[in-house]
Amino acid sequence: MTAAEDHIDRLPAPALARPTSQAERVADLLRTFVIDGELAPGVRLSEEKLSRKYEVSRNTLREAFRLLSHERLLVHHMHRGVFVSRPTSDDVRDLFNARRSLELPAVRGAAQAPADLVRAVGTAVDEGERARAREDWWRMGSANMRFHEALAALARSARVNEFMRQVLAETRLVFHVMAAPREFHDPYLKWNRRIHLALADGNADTAATELGAYLDTSEEQLVTAFTEMEAGSRSPNPQA
Numbered sequence: 001m002t003a004a005e006d007h008i009d010r011l012p013a014p015a016l017a018r019p020t021s022q023a024e025r026v027a028d029l030l031r032t033f034v035i036d037g038e039l040a041p042g043v044r045l046s047e048e049k050l051s052r053k054y055e056v057s058r059n060t061l062r063e064a065f066r067l068l069s070h071e072r073l074l075v076h077h078m079h080r081g082v083f084v085s086r087p088t089s090d091d092v093r094d095l096f097n098a099r100r101s102l103e104l105p106a107v108r109g110a111a112q113a114p115a116d117l118v119r120a121v122g123t124a125v126d127e128g129e130r131a132r133a134r135e136d137w138w139r140m141g142s143a144n145m146r147f148h149e150a151l152a153a154l155a156r157s158a159r160v161n162e163f164m165r166q167v168l169a170e171t172r173l174v175f176h177v178m179a180a181p182r183e184f185h186d187p188y189l190k191w192n193r194r195i196h197l198a199l200a201d202g203n204a205d206t207a208a209t210e211l212g213a214y215l216d217t218s219e220e221q222l223v224t225a226f227t228e229m230e231a232g233s234r235s236p237n238p239q240a
Contacts, residue, residue: 023063026056030064034073034084034169036142041086041173045074071166073173087174089226095174096219098167100212103148106155107195107211110204113154121150122196128189137181144185145172147192151211154199177225188218 033039051061065082068074075085087095110118128143145168152164178184191214198207 021063022056022060023067026054026060026064027067029054030068031071031073031165031169035145035165035172037138037172037175039084040176041084043084044080045082045084047082071169073166073169085170085173087170087177087226089223089230091170092174092219092222092226095167095170096215098163099148099171100215102155102160102164102167103151103211103215104208106152106160107199107208108204110154110199110207111202113156117150117154117156118196118199120153121147121199124150125189125192125196128185128192132186132189135182137185140185140189141172141175141181144188144192147196151195174222174226177222177229184221188214 030039030045039045045065047058047061050056051058054061065074065076069076069082072091073085074082076082124143124147127146128140131137131139131143148171149161149164149168152160175181175184191210195207195210195214198204198210
């Protein structure tokens with residue numbers, strides 16, 4: 001058994017629910033695994049094992065793969081199979097531009113959002129703080145994804161929610177470049193709490209200002225990590 005096959009065996013098996021077609025449901029399931037950090041960049045997805053694990057046909061699985069390829073989450077290599085995408089530093093910059101266009105207007109308009117949507121932002125922060133107390137750094141990263149998903153949901157748009165999930169799935173792939181998830185996520189968890197408190201107090205402009213600085217800082221940190229990684233991969237030393 002290969003390492004990639006073993007990785008697929010460890011994936012959870014929740015009931016397929018939500019979107020309309022079977023292929024869309026499988027795509028949503030795999031997208032969730034990416035958001036939760038269960039599928040890392042470069043992992044090969046075995047049609048045989050996934051179709052057996054989730055009891056769907058290979059045709060359905062291939063359609064799900066096509067949907068996720070359009071979202072840049074998967075890539076097909078001829079004669080090799082389907083793999084989870086590997087983002088680049090250019091992808092990081094593009095993703096953060098997309099996130100600004102989705103999250104910042106949603107937060108600025110939070111004064112009109114129902115109270116339960118603001119509470120959902122706080123719930124995601126609570127989840128992250130519990131994960132930190134358990135020293136569960138990957139779950140802390142997943143809670144961070146839920147936090148940003150909840151921020152976008154303040155826009156009260158199904159289309160924004162859908163696009164945000166796609167963007168966050170790509171963002172989670174980007175996070176895999178950080179070798180020390182605790183050191184990376186911990187400062188942002190405190191920032192998340194400040195943003196939530198500003199929203200809960202009705203200070204949407206303050207929350208948006210905090211979020212803008214947050215996204216700028218995170219982008220530069222990730223671009224630096226990717227630039228260093230990409231420079232290392234171009235090293236003339238074959239063992240580098």
